[in-house]
Amino acid sequence: MRTEAGGARAPRGRRARIWLAAGTVLVAGTGAVVALRAGSDTSTAADGPHVVHTSVDSLDLTGSSGERTLTARSTKAFRMLAVSWQDPSVRLDGTVRVRTRSSATGKWSDWQALGAGDAQPDPAERDRAGVRGGTAPLWAGPSDGVQVKADGKALPKGLTVDLVDPGKGGSTTPAMDPAAYAMPGDGEETPTDQPTGPETTSAPEQTPSDSPAETTPAPADSTTETPAESTPPPTPTAEPSQSTDAGTTAPASPSASTSTAPPTSAAPTAPGYLPSLSAAYPSCASASAVPHTVPSPLPAQPPATKVPAPPFVTRAGWGADECARDTGYPDYGHTVKAVFVHHTDTTNTYSCADSPSIVRSLYALHLHQGWRDLGYNFLVDKCGTVFEGRFGGAAMPVIGAQTYGFNTDSMGIAAIGTYTDLSGGDSTASTIVGATPSQAMVTAISRIAAWKLGMSGVSPTGTSTLTEGAKDSSGFTFGKTYTMNAVSGHRNGFATDCPGNQLYAKLGTVRSYAAGPPAGVGVTSVGSASGTARSGTGYVTGTTATVRWSTSTPTSLLSGAEVLVDGTSVAKVAGTATSASITLAPGRHSVQVRATHVSGKTATSAAVTVTADTTRPTYPTAPSAQLGKGTVNTAAVPVTVTWKAADDNGLRSQAATSPTTKTLTATSTSWSATAKSATATKFGLTATDLAGNTATASVTRTATLLQESSAKATGTWTKRSSSSYLGGYSASSGTTNASLTWTFKGRSVAWIASRASTSGAVKIYVDGTYQATVDLKSATTAYRQAMWTKTWSSAAQHTLKIVVVGTSGRPTVTTDGIAVLN
Template sequence: MRHHRPVRRLLTAIVAVTPAMALAISGLTASGLSVSGPAPARSHRDGPVLQTFPMTEGPRLASRVTGQTPLRGYAELPPRRTEPFSLVGVTWADPRAAGDGRIEVRTRTAGTDRWTPWQLLETDNPDASGGTEGSRGASDPLWVGPSDGVQARMAGRRLPDGLRVDLINPDTPAQEADTRGPVLERAAMEKAATEKAATEKAAVEAGARSPKLPPRPVPRIVTRAGWGANEAIVKGTPSYTGGIEVVFVHHTASGNGYTCGQSASIVRGIEAYQVRSKGWNDIGYNFLVDKCGSIFEGRRGGVHRSVLGAHTLGFNNNASAIAVIGDFRATGVPAAARASVAQVAAYKLGAWGRPPAGRVSYVSGGSNKYPAGRTAILNRISGHRDAGSTECPGNGLYAQLPSIRTLAGGGPIGLRYQELGGASAYAGKFYTRGLVRPLWTLSTPSRMMDRFEVWLDGRLFAAAPPGNRLSRLQLPAGEHTVAVKGVHLSGRTAITSARILADPAPPEFTAEPQVSLRTGSVTGNGVPVRLSWAAADDNGLRAVRVTGSGRGVLGPDTESFDAAATLGEAGAWTVTAADRAGNTTSASVTRTLAVVPEAGAQRTGTWRTLRDAGHLGSEAAVSANRGAALTWTFTGRSAALVAGRTATSGRVRVYLDGRDQGVVDLRAASARYRQAVWTRMWPESGTHTVRVVVETGSAALDGLTYLR
């Protein structure tokens, strides 16, 4: 409310005339008039819901003492013992009367002799009841917690008639909360979500292309049954208006000295105060939010409907109101409460396609700021003071409205694929065998989302509630666009998409794996071999994997792999080709490595046997005679000549099945033995003859190895 310095000085003058007069008028000293010592402890479940005490005027007494002109605006309720209560307010007879004074109260904590300091009640909120018959003017109520004593005073130039102090006890059995309400609501919501998820899964698996959109999610709300609304005192049936055009944000001005465990009691107290004390037909606000962010259903009629409330004089039609529990004239609301206000505002406005961050032209029905018929340009989320001359919702909360509009009116932020299960990325495109499980994420909290939609090639494929982040699609062969659209409660959207190529066909081997001997060192009993193949896929290979006697993961263009085979043992290799979609095809090959030593060769010319552990089998045939030859005959698929290389070695000529294969130079800068110096392979196994002839220098031949 507006603070009046002259009125404050009146109060100061009255209570400062003399110590005796101060005691007589305000009772500011000890509880010596009607309250003495703590009252016997009584449960807050005892006593009435409503207690009323008239305030009496006392300015003539001050006039006799001071000799000044009588103060026409002073009334008080002396300190007195009461039945238990937790909420206090001051009401007067005519709801249209607007007193210009200050109302202050102080209370005694239940079961003690401790009195609170004087606390100011907010009185500048115009009556928003719409002229309900029998209604009274009133201050905003103040939550004081369990109390059993009260004192009140008011000073000003004009005092309304019929001033009285109203005390509310929200914790009597008649006002007790039915905790089954929110439990039943959660169970119903969980059941509906489970059934909807099952329906969606069945539709997806059946390939449905016209799925139903999930119901618009309702914020997590403590229902009237949940906070213990006294439906017996509610008068008449709810009235409904057109679409919601604006949401007004209020504060209850009931103080911040409460715990969130007391919030339901405060809401019950506000209901009782507005119905029993002010004479309204129900609580005026459509929603209430406590400082911990809990949302409470306000006026009866359905949170999803446009219920006509009593909250903003001249602007109740086509509007909804959210009251934050507390006094925010000097401080802002916590982040949790801010988020809940934004969620409810987006829920109500977005349902009618109204942008929460937008503005609206509203024709006033008549308020103390906009006469009836005048058009007000309002933000879709406005403070009470935007429509009426009032401090509500307090400077602190009012300064936070821009951030609330941003949160309520924002689109989905940071929507992206977290994973495309069943698909893999390659060169900027995704590939799958057919089944794709898109998993998405975003920065916007789920509570601010309406739903997610999954689109396939421009058609709606599936829809999911805001808590879901996963879908399933079975894609036919070909290239597709899979998009996820996030729909905010405000109606704004964001989209993330990906190109996905569905490829159910595996790669093919255009040449089966083959094993051939290759040149190189024979270490121990291991002879160098080469595995070769050719594989292809219409949409490209991703990788090739070799397992068995040799192992390796190779690039998509690789068509050979070097390994070693052990003399006298069968070697087995499996080549697996994988395409970009994850399809695979495998082929295997098995070969046994054998050796024909130099002693098993047919000799021509002069040869001697050299025994040295450095040679294969610890022996080699050595000759320096031009024309000397060794000849081997074998049956196999590949052969390799094993010889020694030294600085004094010469050259040999090789003949295969009688055909000249050329010259092999055995010279080397440093001695190396057990060297496969010449190899050949054939696609099929067959009998072949290899003849080696010395041309120059000397030659040390270990023998011939072959694969069969």
């Protein structure tokens, strides 16, 4: 068994020396000066901020050339594993299956087949001594046991299973949002204490305990840099020094150096100067000062765009141990001409809280396999969190180890997970089933592509040319130039299925998202505080309105949006906003939304008509009240209120406000209410138009109850007593032509009676004229029922007479009197 802490450090060669200025980066080939803000220090000065130590335990597989195994056994704690072998140029022609034991449950997993390794260094990095080949990793979660079976015609030599304990720590939250670029020629200097660049955070450079700490970082315009071929670097022999993020030794104070360096006040202007890395990375106190090389002079580049960087978790944020990598690197290309999209081919059942551990595990595996550093430039999890990958400055054209033969002038983004077809499995081992990449992941990949390609002036929907740099890459010829999509899948530059069919199918969306302009920009509603109101194909609102919109391009890829009223911009908001408040003059207007992509491209929605209405509704028919049918008692006499409300742009709603409240529809013209007997009752109404303007109207009436005792009787009537009757009494008669006559003054009248299955019928006369015959028969018994009503336009003197019909078999009628409304 071999145990390695943090992976192997690769050999170092001779490189041109580069000096650092705390807090600044000049992006290669773009002229963009980037200022970085220091992050918090959560560990010791010896380790640097956020350092999380990992370990890799390697267990040998034994057996014949066609079969190698590792019997089931207990192990040290681990969470990720892969199988590796001695010669990285050899492809494993066979199947590797593993199963792991959960340290939480003690249960063994099903057998799972490991995929082929995804990322690949170029020959210069791959062919060094100690570099190993490897399978795709598997994220197993907390585990303490493993079993491995490898089958094939001729398995590579030196097969081991490598178990990674990523330690605990790291964050999935960027420490700060990326700021804008400060471009030369803007007429402004970039102070180092304000973030103006794409990095999300930086940690303060650590000072050895026997050296005084610098308290004032060098300003952005005082960076001292040494041309790779002309001016010798400063040699700090008499002053305390600091170990830098790139493993380069810089003077603790440029002004205190005894060497003959270029003037510290002169900003680098010649194209041969490599931009400095900042103190964004924690220093490695144990690392030797090893210089590194960059192309010089840098070629002329197209003007950079001002595409902002996405927020991302820095290496310090996810806990990278900068002492573990090869501190003599990175190497840089001239620019980023193409983006290759990968998948890590691990598992999709991870929690996003585990993402920092997954990134650290990949870092440890790549180092264990002898690579200089983590192979990918960026990684993205399924929640859309972006992680900085290979060291060297996220804004820089760092040469990664991700697409064999095409690593120079390209960049690799790895989607954490497996995105092959949505099926898998066989009788002997479960193949990790692919997943559909989440919208958050696709959006995050698009943001990185927009930023990095934007620095080079390359359209994400365009193409770029790359030169094959490997002599043994299948399907490609060494030294030949190939045209590729600016956003390509790994399979476009190497013989592999990566990034899986599910993710590969999303690359068109990535290109569209990254390039802009915004797609699908449309106004979804225009409304006021009272809500959204449509009128035909347009909207009606007050003079203050909220405009809402949507885009099919994710809002995180938009730099801003604005509302146009009659062609003039009246409100500007951030790109992530989907609404804005505006003020309108009364009348009709044309309203649009213009969205701006991070690239600066714009798209404008179709216009919608919005009417700013300040006129209140009207009541062409004033409210009136009449007695209604139903149960009567002294506290509630049925009343029907009628009216008609109108508005030139339409009504939103209506409501009753007294004597009780009730929500009515916009088209309502009547309302069933009640009035208290012998009490003046106000029936109030409110109408609200589409803009929220309101109008009120009301009518006041008094209901009076006249009992049967106040009527003039003919024929035979019997007085009945019950608490169910009005006033406790009623009059009942079964005599044909027996009658009761009430004399009253009012504008509405209702006759009140009791009903039952044996009830008979009456004829009703008003002012001596026959009105109707009312049959009181009912399957259920009911008391105090207003059975018949009549209403006049004004109050007047009237008589109401009921005459018993004498219905055969059920002649009896019982009455409680009448109700009158004035």
